[in-house]
Amino acid sequence: MPSLLDIRDLKVHFHTRDGVVKAVDGVSLKVEAGEIAGIVGESGSGKSVTAYSLLGLIPMPPGRIEGGRALFQGTDLLRLGERELNTYRGRKISMIFQDPMTSLNPYLRVSTQLVEPLAIHEKLRGKPALHRAIGALEQVGIENAAARIHEYPHEFSGGMRQRVMIAMALITKPDLLIADEPTTALDVTVQKQVLDVIRKLQRETGTAVIFITHDLAVVHEMCDTVSVLYAGRVVESAPASDLIRHPLHAYTRGLYRSNPSAHAKGEDLYTIPGLPPDLSRLPCGCAFRPRNTLGDASLCLTDRPPELIEASPGHFVQNCPGCLAVHPSTAHA
Amino acid sequence: MLELKNIRKSFHNGRESVIAVDDVSLEIRQGEIHGLVGESGCGKSTLSRIIMQLLLPDSGRVILGGTQLSALPRRRIRQHRLDFQMVFQDPYASLNPRLTVFSTLAEALQQRHPQLKSTALRLRVGELLETVGLSQRLMQRYPHEFSGGQRQRIAIARALAPDPRIIIADEPVSALDVSIQSQILNLLRHLQSDLGLTMLFISHDLAVVRYLADRIAVMHRGKIIERGDAEEVFNHPRETYTRQLLAAVPILPAAASQI
Numbered sequence: 001m002p003s004l005l006d007i008r009d010l011k012v013h014f015h016t017r018d019g020v021v022k023a024v025d026g027v028s029l030k031v032e033a034g035e036i037a038g039i040v041g042e043s044g045s046g047k048s049v050t051a052y053s054l055l056g057l058i059p060m061p062p063g064r065i066e067g068g069r070a071l072f073q074g075t076d077l078l079r080l081g082e083r084e085l086n087t088y089r090g091r092k093i094s095m096i097f098q099d100p101m102t103s104l105n106p107y108l109r110v111s112t113q114l115v116e117p118l119a120i121h122e123k124l125r126g127k128p129a130l131h132r133a134i135g136a137l138e139q140v141g142i143e144n145a146a147a148r149i150h151e152y153p154h155e156f157s158g159g160m161r162q163r164v165m166i167a168m169a170l171i172t173k174p175d176l177l178i179a180d181e182p183t184t185a186l187d188v189t190v191q192k193q194v195l196d197v198i199r200k201l202q203r204e205t206g207t208a209v210i211f212i213t214h215d216l217a218v219v220h221e222m223c224d225t226v227s228v229l230y231a232g233r234v235v236e237s238a239p240a241s242d243l244i245r246h247p248l249h250a251y252t253r254g255l256y257r258s259n260p261s262a263h264a265k266g267e268d269l270y271t272i273p274g275l276p277p278d279l280s281r282l283p284c285g286c287a288f289r290p291r292n293t294l295g296d297a298s299l300c301l302t303d304r305p306p307e308l309i310e311a312s313p314g315h316f317v318q319n320c321p322g323c324l325a326v327h328p329s330t331a332h333a
Numbered sequence: 334m335l336e337l338k339n340i341r342k343s344f345h346n347g348r349e350s351v352i353a354v355d356d357v358s359l360e361i362r363q364g365e366i367h368g369l370v371g372e373s374g375c376g377k378s379t380l381s382r383i384i385m386q387l388l389l390p391d392s393g394r395v396i397l398g399g400t401q402l403s404a405l406p407r408r409r410i411r412q413h414r415l416d417f418q419m420v421f422q423d424p425y426a427s428l429n430p431r432l433t434v435f436s437t438l439a440e441a442l443q444q445r446h447p448q449l450k451s452t453a454l455r456l457r458v459g460e461l462l463e464t465v466g467l468s469q470r471l472m473q474r475y476p477h478e479f480s481g482g483q484r485q486r487i488a489i490a491r492a493l494a495p496d497p498r499i500i501i502a503d504e505p506v507s508a509l510d511v512s513i514q515s516q517i518l519n520l521l522r523h524l525q526s527d528l529g530l531t532m533l534f535i536s537h538d539l540a541v542v543r544y545l546a547d548r549i550a551v552m553h554r555g556k557i558i559e560r561g562d563a564e565e566v567f568n569h570p571r572e573t574y575t576r577q578l579l580a581a582v583p584i585l586p587a588a589a590s591q592i
Contacts (some may be wrong), residue, residue, distance in 0.1 A: 043481070160372065185508075187372045187537040192581040214510045217583035223526070245588055258515035260544040261587050265564060268522075269515035275480055301376045 002074065004208050005031040005054075005176060010068035010078075012046075012053050019280035023049040025232035026068070030307075031176065036202060036209040038223035038240060040183075040216060040255065047212045051178045053078070055093060056085045073175070076153060079148070079187040080294050091121040094169035100161035104153040109147045110164055113240075117172050131204040136167040139204075142196050159190035163197060172200055178210045195222055216255050220244050228252050231277050231287035234308065235323070238315035248311055249286050250295035250323040270294075286320040296325040334531055335361040336500055342379055346405070347436070354390070355381040355555035356572065361499065364529045368546030370539050370562060376474055376555040377535050382503050385417050386410050410549040415445055418492035421533035424484035428476040434462070434487055435472040441494035460512065464528075465490045466520060482513035486520065493524075497527065499531045539575075540582045543567040551575050553571070 003169050012024040020130055024046040031037040039047045052058050054077050063183060070077040097103050101103065102138050114133035117125040124132065130149070134320065137145035140163040162182060169177055172211035179198065184193040199222065211222055219226050219240055227237040228251065235251040247253045257270035274291045283289070292300060300322030309319040317324065339353050342354040351377045359366045368435040371377045382388040384395060385404060395402045401411055421427040429437060438458045442449055449457060460590035476484055485505060502521070506514040522545060524530045537544050542549055543563050550560040551572065559572045570576045 042512055126592045188539070188581040188583075189372050189537070189578060195583075212514075215583065216511070217585045220585055221583045244586060247588060254511075254587060255511060256585065258512045260518065261513070261540045261582070261584055263544060265544060266522075269519050271519060272512045321401075 001110075002071075003030040004033040004073065005210075006071040006073070007050070007071075010050060010053065010070060011066035012049050012058060012063060013066050014063050014067075014125055016280070017158045021280045022232050022282060023054070023063075023279055025282070027227075027229065027232070027234055028068075029227045029234065029237065031208050031210060032177070033208055034202075034206045035224040036211050036222055038219040038226035038273075039229060040214065040219055040226055041229035042214060042276055044279070045229040046178055047229050049209055049232075050229070051180060052211060053094075054178070055089055056080070056082065056096065063235075069085055087207075090117050090169075090174070091172045092174050093176045094172070094174040094177065095178040095180065096162070096165045096169050096182050098184050100158070100165045101153065103165060106160060109150055109152055110156075114149065114164075114168050116172060117168065121172050124315045132171065136171045137164070139170075139201060140164075140167045141193070143169075157190075159186055159193060162190075162194050166194070166197060166201065170205065170207065173205055174207060174210045178212070180212045181214070183217075186211070193217075194246065198222070203314065216244065217259060217261065219310060228255070231282060232279060233287070233305070233318070234316070235288065236315075236317045237308075238317075242312075242315050246312075246315070246323060248287075248315070248317045249320075250292045250325075253294045254291075257294070286318070286323060287322055288320075294327050295323045296327060297322050299325055334398060335359075335533075336364040336394075336396040337380075337384070338394040338396065339555050340383055340395070341391045342376075342378065342383060342388065343391060352555050354383065357555075357557050359518075359550060359560075361531060361533060363375065364525070364531055365547045366525055366534050366540035366545055368532075368533045368540050368549040369533060369552060370537065370549060370553035372537055372578075375552045377552050378503060380552070381419070381503055381533070382533060384501060385405060386414055387418065391537045410440065415495045416498040418497040418500050420485070420488050420500060420502040420505045424481060424488045424508075425476075427488055428491075430476050430491065433473050433475055434458075436522065437476075437487065437491055438462075438494055441491045445495035461490045461494060464493065464524070466516075478545075479561070480513075481509055482516055485509065485513075485517050489517075489524075493528075498512065499533065501533045503535045503539070505534075506580050507536065508537070514541075517534060535552075538582065539578050540584075 004072055008028050010024055010027045014023055015222040027050050041047045054066060065078055111133060115129040118129045118132060134145045134149055137149055142148055142163055183194050219261040226240045226243050227234050230251050236252045247256050254272040263269055272291050275295060277287050286300040289297050289300035301320050306318040306320035308316045311317050337359040340354050340357045343350050343352045361520045369377050385389050402410060408549055433501055438545060439454055442457055456473055462469045467486055506517050534546055546563045549563045549566045550557045559575050570579060
């Protein structure tokens with residue numbers, strides 16, 4: 001069976017005064033129906049741009065899709081016009097963002113915003129639409145939904161607003177939900193509640209989820225598969241449990257080791273030195289070489305970008321000898 | 334070093350009143366990092382404002398090194414404000430975008446040392462930057478030219494500038510990527526051991542607090558419900574609420590292979 005979403009060799013570049021910024025440079029990833037696929041990486045690794053390009057949300061210019069395909073149920077999303085895309089946006093593919101307050105309209109009651117997708121996509125209006133909306137709020141665990149639906153966004157707390165966003169995104173029963181760091185701005189307890197809601201609904205409705213985060217621990221809790229992005233490319237991808245137990249690439253290992261819960265008290269946290277590379281001046285070899293301290297930077301490829309190989313069944317990693325090496329000083333971990 | 338005794342603060346909104354801080358007593362020792370953990374709305378930010386003397390408590394006392402601040406006239410309180418410095422969650426919002434790093438840090442230094450001028454001032458700004466792990470060559474740059482982690486370093490340098498007796502760090506790493514977060518946590522730990530820094534570290538993430546703090550106080554609905562040695566609270570929480578907080582932290586399982 002073909003995948004629900006099959007992104008192949010996606011390239012999204014931004015043409016700026018300072019040169020061409022290669023935000024996404026050859027990303028391939030698959031999302032199967034009903035699974036949660038994680039995308040992990042630092043700010044600027046290309047994880048959001050990859051997701052936004054699916055729904056035509058990249059500002060063009062300066063952005064340009066230079067190549068690749070994004071087959072969603074067999075249709076290449078990258079080739080659709082604005083009108084055709086509108087039949088996908090919010091209906092077959094929905095999105096939630098990090099900050100719910102910027103994506104809810106502060107002037108409109110929650111009810112107005114929740115029934116809008118129903119009117120647009122299902123021509124459902126009035127009482128029946130309101131009933132569906134109340135049901136959607138109940139599903140995400142908002143108590144007294146029939147009354148609260150008439151409130152304004154500011155009357156909800158941060159976690160509750162994120163629940164409203166989830167309800168709004170899922171009200172049309174989309175096949176794919178893109179969640180862009182949906183819990184990064186939230187307290188751990190609220191984060192847990194929101195993650196639980198997403199997972200519960202994902203199980204009940206069978207919606208597939210692309211879950212974007214910078215936190216490997218969250219990936220472990222949420223995702224079936226995960227792709228690690230660095231400098232606009234996939235450096236490693238695998239089933240989530242496999243990737244977390246056997247991280248291969250030096251960058252993935254660095255992400256793992258910077259997590260405070262992996263450290264004893266008083267021990268220095270591992271930090272990935274330096275900064276992500278300038279995407280307008282990428283080296284032609286391995287982009288991680290200058291920051292590679294867990295492998296052996298002297299072995300990193302310098303003449304060509306490393307290709308993905310299948311290290312074990314389903315576990316893909318960039319074939320860069322320097323990044324796959326295990327530095328002797330780190331072998332105790 | 335710093336003592337809070339029976340602090341109470343409530344806010345009134347029409348007929349409703351909310352008790353934000355309810356009989357909180359806390360003692361922070363010289364040279365320790367004291368963690369304060371709790372969710373949004375538990376009163377931890379109100380408490381930090383009271384320590385900063387930005388809010389007056391309804392009752393209770395704030396005692397810094399033997400001086401009872403809450404009994405001082407307002408004018409004297411202002412002088413003491415330099416003794417407390419804050420580092421905030423969002424370094425983008427807490428640095429003035431129109432000032433160079435030099436101007437920001439020079440201003441903070443001169444609050445305590447108005448006589449500091451020209452070469453001596455430049456030298457001291459350079460030292461501060463080196464202390465937080467930034468090159469002094471960057472001092473003529475503006476905040477937008479720095480990454481999030483570098484900006485948080487500048488914010489920490491600014492907090493250190495007036496030789497405060499205590500730094501209050503309110504969620505200083507919550508907005509940062511995991512890889513940057515670890516750099517800032519390391520920096521804070523080194524500042525503690527090298528400079529003998531005293532700090533109140535406020536966060537909702539018990540895993541981060543456990544790693545950094547010597548002792549932890551857990552705040553819930555305006556009250557301190559549990560306190561003690563960091564490892565003890567983390568490994569043997571007594572209160573149900575503390576256990577809930579712990580259970581909410583996503584945990585990375587141990588990697589099987591050598592990494």
